[in-house]
Amino acid sequence: EIVMTQSPATLSVSPGERATLSCRASQSVSSNLAWYQQKPDQAPRLLIYGASTRATGIPARFSGSGSGTEFTLTISSLQSEDFAVYYCQQYDNWPRTFGQGTKVEVK
């Protein structure tokens, strides 16, 4: 099973600032990597798939990069609605696996 490790566990950021979230895979997943956003009591929302392709309706301030084992989600200028938990997921191998999440909170 591929283990996905996200860092940091919690990121404190002021509105308008840039946020950089990391995700590391225990073995190469090529570009088969997705990022999700989840707010309390809501379903996950797909942000990025294919490591860097924004999903439908996702604002341009969200961008993904990386391949192989190292991936980054960048939120260029945090808006109030962006404070949430973010998960990465690999879909290169079965079982599909998620990282443990990064909580982005208001500084």
Next chain:
Amino acid sequence: EVQLLESGGGLVQPGGSLRLSCAASGFTFSNYAMSWVRQAPGKGLEWVSGISDSGGSTYYADSVKGRFTISRENSKNTLYLQMNSLRAEDTAVYYCGKGVYSYDSTADYWGQGTLVTVSS
């Protein structure tokens, strides 16, 4: 508009069974893989199972293999998860997801979830 509506959750005793359903609308159901993900109270996301567009290929997390069965009925635009031999650790909100592709990959839309509680 893509809509996914899960049902079938509830309280069940350890060792019992439940069948979850996911009614899909707003897209051509038979063209896309589908999956189930769960989230235990206060915990992160856990992938449970996936199925290809035709239903010919199915995949499971080790934690549920041999106990859960994923299936689909394309004529009814419905996804299922049959859960047997339930354990306390299966307690979670279960979400169904629409795949990005016809083969199992990741999901671009999720339902609002159905809560399964396994307790005596």
